[in-house]
Amino acid sequence: MAGEPTSSIFIGSASGGANPQQLELKRANRHGLIAGATGTGKTVTLQGIVEGLSAAGVPCFVADVKGDLSGLAMAGSPTSKVHPIFAQRATDIGMTDWTYHDTPVQFWDLFGEQGHPIRTTVSEMGPLLLSRLMNLNDVQEGVLNIAFNVADKEGLLLLDLDDLQSMMVHCGEKADELTLEYGNVSKQSVGSIQRSLLQLRSQGGDHFFGEPALDLHDFIGLDDQGRGVVNILAADRLMASPxxxxTFLLWLLSELFEELPEIGDPEKPILCFFFDEAHLLFDDAPPGLLEKVEQVVRLIRSKGVGVYFITQNPIDIPDKVAAQLNNRIQHKLNAFTPRDQQAVKAAADTFRVNPDIDVATAITELKIGEALVSLLQPDGSPEPVQRTLIKPPSTRVGPLTPEERSVIITTDAIGAKYDTLLDPQSAEEILKAKADEAAAAAAAAKAQTDSEKAAAEKARQDAVAAKEAARAQAAEARLAAQQQRELERQQREQEREDARRAREAARPTMADKMMQSAGRSIASSVGRQIGNQLLRGIFGGLLRGR
Structure with a gap:
């Protein structure tokens, strides 16, 4: 019965029930690997393991890349197409108690479409993972680290991408000052980070950042029957942004590592984490990030968390990480190319030798639903590799309908806790307020300056107007004086003209002159005659002159 104490979960066995393979719960936190080519049965194997862990009271987290794992929420059906295959498999491996049943499930989705939204804050993710997420180079990562340092120093919360965008603008404006304190902060690097932010937004990254942030304790729960709740992340759309x-799954691992207490090796894990398409975590990852991943995988075991990587090719996992994966299930691998052959050899070399099995040959011969299995035994040692038929799942193989998914989302224990996006005061609002204050102060200073300039301009214009008025008045005075002088000149001219005319008028004409001359001649003659007469008359006969 679900929830009853158990020390292991059944994985499968050879035909007839020989060599049963059990995953010891006390060793389930020692991590594991499920590998195999496409179509070899990895998803069904994963589904069966999750069912067993849930029934044992172990919560799980799984990334549902293809949508198939949503079927964990519903019991399988005897009328399904795969029922005859699974029923025969149960008979072949001696499972007399195999029945269909459901598993308690919570659905999550970064985009909030097929499950509850999952969010974190920019500050919680930190510059290292953000640099990985935005594909920044070393110089740009250094500038991003400085931006986080400045935000911490100035008490600025970085919650969402708008906050980070505002913070980068702030750093760009203070680039010269920050360069003196922290080293080179170029505006070109700031611009590159801002362009990467735009690209991240276009991939839907802005859905992931904000409040309310995920409470990890909502991942670690049991239902009323004591079964571990399975948290399923809808990752089909998310896979378009590998x-x-x-980065999201790595952040989740790091959060579990940071938040959970040290408990050593518990009787069973407090959470098992299944990382599908694991190669995406390591593709083009810088050495610093790989070192952090290896550190988290190595140390999170003591937090009671088991990490299981699912990938097509085991050589996709770096050696330092692969060395931590003690529970191994290997489905068929092809050996068509040199890389395939290398993967086959690498996989064969990781198993504890079983003299009865040629592992390298068996890997290429496995049937669908068959795998090479080596799990840790109760004493912690790996079991010799065994060729194993994987048990059939008890839940539905295939996705839920949208209606079934909706019912589960609206009736689970999470409720509407994460459905409404919050926008508390953070870096964007604080920096905007500061910018508004600075702009208002600048506007006031400019207004005062403009007022002073206007007053000075008015005074200048008044002075110019006064000068112009004085010039006009002087010009009028000069014109009046000129006119007066002209009038006086004209008067003088008129007087001279009048005098001339008077002289002309007083001057006798030619006739007058002739008459005057004649008159004078006559007068002179008469005068002389009169004079002569007078002289004679007066003097008598005395001769006194002519």
């Missing part, structure tokens, strides 16, 4: 997918 870097976002890988």
């Amino acid at each position: 870097r976002l997918y890988a």
Whole structure:
């Protein structure tokens, strides 16, 4: 019965029930690997393991890349197409108690479409993972680190991408000052980070950042029957942005590592984490990030968390990480190319030798639903590799309908806790307020300056107007004086003209002159005659002159 104490979960066995393979719960936090080519049965194997862990009271997290794992929420059906295959498989491996049943499920979705939204804050993710997410180079990552440092120093919360965008603008404006304190902060690097932010938004990354942020304790729960709740992340759309997918799951692992207490090796894990398409985590990852991944995988075991990587090719996992994966299930691999052959050899070399099995040959011969299995035994040692038929799942193989998914989302324990996006005061609002204050102060200073300039301009214009008025008045005075002088000149001219005319008028004409001359001649003659007469008459006969 679900929830009853158990020390292991059944994985499968050889035909007839020989060599049963059990995953010891006390060793389930020692991590694991499920590998195999496409179509070899990895998803069904994963589904069966999750069912067993849930029934044992172990919560799980799984990334549902193809949508198939949503079927964990519903019991399988005897009328399904795969029922005859699964029923025969159960008979072949001696499972007399195999029945269909459901598993308690919570659906999550970064985009909030097929499950509850999952969010974190920019500050919680940190510059290292953000640099990976935005594919920044070393110089740009250094500038991003400075931006986080400045935000911490100035008490600015970085919650969403708008906050980070505002913070980068702030750093760009203070680039010269920050360069003196922290080293080179070029506006070109700031601009490159801003362009990467735009690209991240276009991939839907802005859905991932904000409040309310995920409470990890909502991942670790039991239902009323004591079964572990399975948290299923809808990742089909997320896979269109592989870097976002890988960074999100790595962030989730790091959060579990940071938040959970040290408990050593518990009787069973407090959570098992299944990382599908694991190669995306390591593709083009810088050495610093790979070192952090290896550190988290190595140390999170003591937090009671088991991490299981699912990938097509085991050589996709770096050696330092692969060395931590103790529970191994290997489905068929092809050996068509040199890389395939290398993968076959690498996979064969990781198993504890079983003299009865040629592992390298068996890997290429496995049937669908068959795998090479090596799990840790109760004493912690790996079991010799066994060729194993994987048990059939008890839940539905295939996706839920949208209606079934909707019912589960609206009736689970999470409710509407994460459905409404919050927008508390953070870096964007604070920096905007500061910018508005600075703009208002600048506007006031400019207004005062403009007022002073206007007053000075008015005074200048008044002075110019006064000068112009004085010039006009002087000009009028000069004109009046000129006119007066002209009038006086004309008067003088008129007087001279009048005098001339008077002289002309007083001057006798030619006739007058002739008459005057004649008159004078006559007068002179008469005068002389009169004079002569007078002289004679007066003097008598005395001769006194002519």
